[in-house]
Amino acid sequence: xxxxxxxxxxxxxxxxxxDGVTLRIARAHYKSWDRCDLTYVELAEGTTVAGVFTKNVCxxxxxxxxxxxxxxxxxxALVVNAGNSNAFTGYRGREAVEQIMAQVAAHLDxxxxxxxxxxxxxxxxxxxxxxxxxxxxxxxxxPACSWEDAAITIGTTDTFSKGAVAKAxxxxxxxxxxxxxxxxxMIAPDMATMLGYIxxxxxxxxxxxxxxxSAANESTFSCITVDSDTSTSDTVLAFxxxxxxxxxxxxxxxxxxxxFAAALHDVCKRLGMLVVRDGEGAQKxxxxxxxxxxxxxxxxxxxxxxxxxxxxxxxxxxEDANWGRVVMAxxxxxxxxxxxxxxxxxxxxxxxxxxxxxxxxxxxxVAAHLKGREIDIEVDLGLGExxxxxxxxxxxxxxxxxxxxxxx
Amino acid sequence: xxxxxxxxxxxxxxxxxxDGVTLRIARAHYKSWDRCDLTYVELAEGTTVAGVFTKNVCxxxxxxxxxxxxxxxxxxALVVNAGNSNAFTGYRGREAVEQIMAQVAAHLDxxxxxxxxxxxxxxxxxxxxxxxxxxxxxxxxxPACSWEDAAITIGTTDTFSKGAVAKAxxxxxxxxxxxxxxxxxMIAPDMATMLGYIxxxxxxxxxxxxxxxSAANESTFSCITVDSDTSTSDTVLAFxxxxxxxxxxxxxxxxxxxxFAAALHDVCKRLGMLVVRDGEGAQKxxxxxxxxxxxxxxxxxxxxxxxxxxxxxxxxxxEDANWGRVVMAxxxxxxxxxxxxxxxxxxxxxxxxxxxxxxxxxxxxVAAHLKGREIDIEVDLGLGExxxxxxxxxxxxxxxxxxxxxxx
Numbered sequence: 149x150x151x152x153x154x155x156x157x158x159x160x161x162x163x164x165x166x167d168g169v170t171l172r173i174a175r176a177h178y179k180s181w182d183r184c185d186l187t188y189v190e191l192a193e194g195t196t197v198a199g200v201f202t203k204n205v206c207x208x209x210x211x212x213x214x215x216x217x218x219x220x221x222x223x224x225a226l227v228v229n230a231g232n233s234n235a236f237t238g239y240r241g242r243e244a245v246e247q248i249m250a251q252v253a254a255h256l257d258x259x260x261x262x263x264x265x266x267x268x269x270x271x272x273x274x275x276x277x278x279x280x281x282x283x284x285x286x287x288x289x290x291p292a293c294s295w296e297d298a299a300i301t302i303g304t305t306d307t308f309s310k311g312a313v314a315k316a317x318x319x320x321x322x323x324x325x326x327x328x329x330x331x332x333x334m335i336a337p338d339m340a341t342m343l344g345y346i347x348x349x350x351x352x353x354x355x356x357x358x359x360x361x362s363a364a365n366e367s368t369f370s371c372i373t374v375d376s377d378t379s380t381s382d383t384v385l386a387f388x389x390x391x392x393x394x395x396x397x398x399x400x401x402x403x404x405x406x407x408f409a410a411a412l413h414d415v416c417k418r419l420g421m422l423v424v425r426d427g428e429g430a431q432k433x434x435x436x437x438x439x440x441x442x443x444x445x446x447x448x449x450x451x452x453x454x455x456x457x458x459x460x461x462x463x464x465x466x467e468d469a470n471w472g473r474v475v476m477a478x479x480x481x482x483x484x485x486x487x488x489x490x491x492x493x494x495x496x497x498x499x500x501x502x503x504x505x506x507x508x509x510x511x512x513x514v515a516a517h518l519k520g521r522e523i524d525i526e527v528d529l530g531l532g533e534x535x536x537x538x539x540x541x542x543x544x545x546x547x548x549x550x551x552x553x554x555x556x
Numbered sequence: 557x558x559x560x561x562x563x564x565x566x567x568x569x570x571x572x573x574x575d576g577v578t579l580r581i582a583r584a585h586y587k588s589w590d591r592c593d594l595t596y597v598e599l600a601e602g603t604t605v606a607g608v609f610t611k612n613v614c615x616x617x618x619x620x621x622x623x624x625x626x627x628x629x630x631x632x633a634l635v636v637n638a639g640n641s642n643a644f645t646g647y648r649g650r651e652a653v654e655q656i657m658a659q660v661a662a663h664l665d666x667x668x669x670x671x672x673x674x675x676x677x678x679x680x681x682x683x684x685x686x687x688x689x690x691x692x693x694x695x696x697x698x699p700a701c702s703w704e705d706a707a708i709t710i711g712t713t714d715t716f717s718k719g720a721v722a723k724a725x726x727x728x729x730x731x732x733x734x735x736x737x738x739x740x741x742m743i744a745p746d747m748a749t750m751l752g753y754i755x756x757x758x759x760x761x762x763x764x765x766x767x768x769x770s771a772a773n774e775s776t777f778s779c780i781t782v783d784s785d786t787s788t789s790d791t792v793l794a795f796x797x798x799x800x801x802x803x804x805x806x807x808x809x810x811x812x813x814x815x816f817a818a819a820l821h822d823v824c825k826r827l828g829m830l831v832v833r834d835g836e837g838a839q840k841x842x843x844x845x846x847x848x849x850x851x852x853x854x855x856x857x858x859x860x861x862x863x864x865x866x867x868x869x870x871x872x873x874x875e876d877a878n879w880g881r882v883v884m885a886x887x888x889x890x891x892x893x894x895x896x897x898x899x900x901x902x903x904x905x906x907x908x909x910x911x912x913x914x915x916x917x918x919x920x921x922v923a924a925h926l927k928g929r930e931i932d933i934e935v936d937l938g939l940g941e942x943x944x945x946x947x948x949x950x951x952x953x954x955x956x957x958x959x960x961x962x963x964x
Contacts, residue, residue, distance in 0.1 A: 204888050237912070271881075272880050377866060457785050458951075462955070462956055466959070466960035475788065476787065542960075547866070548955075
């Protein structure tokens with residue numbers, strides 16, 4: 149099926165080359181399509197790595213292995229297969245991943261555990277080993293490609309390529325953090341998964357890189373939702389080549405650590421929002437701001453209950469300031485809330501305050517706001533200091549068309 | 557908007573009159589429509605009552621008061637307003653409910669707490685007291701009506717009227733249990749709520765009636781979902797008039813208690829499934845059978861994760877035996893599951909067993925099954941003895957049309 153480019157798409161940014169990172173792409177023919185579907189990233193010796201993975205207990209072998217590899221903290225290469233998620237394929241799927249790791253390790257003369265593999269696409273079909281072998285052999289000989297080429301090649305049902313870049317000053321060095329990501333539904337028809345890769349030339353100890361990535365994940369990737377369906381393969385990896393020559397960052401006390409953590413957070417947030425912007429059928433980007441909750445965690449869960457509510461998402465699709473549905477979603481979240489302290493607003497205008505619809509509520513500016521592409525929902529629980537921001541998209545006929553009308 | 561009758565609709569059953577129960581309907585004009593929208597049920601002196609209510613913390617005054625009233629165990633009347641849910645209306649909404657309770661109590665010469673009130677419809681608009689007063693005055697003079705008339709009058713976006721009946725033998729008496737219910741989305745556009753009312757001529761102590769209703773609720777109303785959105789007003793009440801003259805049931809040890817509990821469970825299950833059959837946009841009824849879980853509770857949560865997954869529901873809408881999406885939903889449920897012990901089937905045919913797609917999986921009978929109106933999904937976790945059955949409907953363009961395309 150041909151998908152139209154999302155109306156919320158953004159142009160691919162200018163990402164400079166990052167010292168120690170070389171990108172290559174090739175055709176492994178995982179599906180009968182005429183496109184590159186295998187991405188290879190070679191990383192300089194000494195590169196450190198951190199990762200966050202899906203919590204779905206039916207995860208793929210790639211995710212299982214990746215979790216173990218990240219603990220070792222070292223990386224030399226990344227291979228991404230598009231068109232086959234290799235999830236729910238048992239030992240046969242695992243063998244295909246181990247074959248790729250061994251093949252690349254032999255080429256680089258490194259440990260197989262230094263080679264990270266991700267796959268995205270159909271569930272339940274073991275990744276074909278012969279296609280993988282030929283694809284890897286071909287990509288190892290391929291010329292270096294651009295960030296955007298790689299971003300396109302890791303995509304499946306994505307309607308636009310997605311990247312983000314930020315810089316941070318560490319002592320006398322300026323480091324670059326660049327990232328690419330794919331994803332549009334948590335699982336799209338026959339396809340799957342959010343996969344994100346972040347690269348920096350900064351020198352960062354793996355434990356601290358993991359700490360920064362995990363912290364950023366909490367308020368970025370863990371705060372986006374398209375359809376509440378958690379993929380079996382979601383993966384975000386961060387690689388630090390150390391080529392910028394800064395004194396390696398090992399803790400938040402080190403000079404430049406806060407700047408690095410903030411820049412990494414910025415890249416994670418922008419990558420996450422690009423996924424929402426490419427949400428299946430999305431016509432509007434929705435930002436849900438929750439404040440006054442008993443804790444930040446509670447605020448995030450309430451935000452996700454709103455962002456996952458089909459009735460809230462269809463109301464926004466219909467440009468309807470239906471705050472009653474927001475009330476319903478707050479109430480069902482299973483978190484502390486007091487109906488008579490609850491306030492709801494759209495685009496900065498309160499519709500209901502402290503448990504009652506506002507008598508002088510003027511829907512005119514709200515109606516204008518809802519006609520736009522970027523919608524803000526504000527919720528104040530009036531209970532405490534906890535807050536969170538969550539991003540989602542509206543639920544439209546496009547989502548049904550993508551997921552029901554076409555057979556996978 | 558005019559909604560087409562659900563293709564899953566069932567005819568209204570023959571419910572005999574139940575001694576001690578008199579039904580009346582009238583026009584309160586809660587909306588500018590030409591239909592009865594106020595239902596009144598008079599109950600004989602000595603009627604006992606039990607109830608289960610929404611867990612949504614932003615619940616309506618009706619639900620708050622109903623919870624307190626059920627603890628007293630006595631009922632003389634029920635009033636149901638259609639067209640206005642009176643939820644999120646603060647003290648003004650509560651005053652309207654208390655006015656109705658007082659007005660009916662004066663007429664019957666009973667306590668206001670013996671009068672139960674439910675409301676369903678738009679959120680955030682206080683129930684107009686003047687219309688309620690005139691409506692109640694009118695309904696108290698109205699002639700008795702049929703079960704189906706009452707079932708129609710409590711409805712809002714329902715596309716067919718819903719009732720169920722069962723009999724049980726208690727000693728030398730045969731008792732009747734009849735029920736009516738409304739609901740199609742947990743919250744429909746401008747409308748809301750599942751409301752169910754069950755009446756029996758059996759004599760049942762309120763504590764035991766509550767025990768039977770709560771137990772039935774666990775495996776019936778708590779096992780259905782249309783869109784995962786929990787209304788602010790969901791209510792199921794059971795009234796026992798005692799007119800059958802049996803020795804009052806007080807515990808499961810009493811003669812006839814098990815038959816009564818089973819018949820009540822049967823009515824609850826049939827009423828719950830009728831709501832799913834009228835799910836907004838529903839084209840198919842889906843039964844999810846989960847076995848092999850570590851506990852029944854765990855099985856139910858896994859069943860609901862599957863039944864609430866937009867990707868599973870759109871796959872069924874598309875008649876696509878996409879068992880990978882079922883795997884995904886099992887994995888995200890947050891319950892114990894082992895990918896390599898998991899089996900998935902449709903309509904009695906296994907597609908995947910113990911973590912691997914079946915090599916000899918024949919999709920032909922599954923494809924035929926998925927073309928039908930009633931779809932079975934079987935999941936065996938292979939871990940323990942826990943099991944549960946959950947019912948939902950598919951997610952179609954009709955749901956989007958009802959909830960997004962029309963402004964409320």
